[in-house]
Amino acid sequence: MRMPLPGRPTPVVAGIDEFALLKSHRYATFITNADSGERIDVLPDRLAVTVTAWLREHPGVRVVCRDGSGSFAQAHHRRRSDDRAGR
Secondary structure, three states, X not given: OOOOXXXXXXXXXXXXXXXXXXXXXXXXXXXXXXXXXXXXXXXXXXXXXXXXXXXXXOOOOOEEEEOOOHHHHHHHHHHHHHHHHOO
């Protein structure tokens, strides 16, 4: 039985990284409050569209700390483009 995570405030500085559910086969993404280290959310995959959607749902995030993943960079740039376009 899965229990949902309790609601957490949107961090201003979010840390994003992926982890293996099944090494070399299936990955998920975790998001933390980079200031406090508190886990904020776990996403079902590491796709740019999934991370972009999460960032769009949490407009209070101003800074993203990430590893070298190109998809995380792409997600952050897409969301920032939305901000500039007023979406």
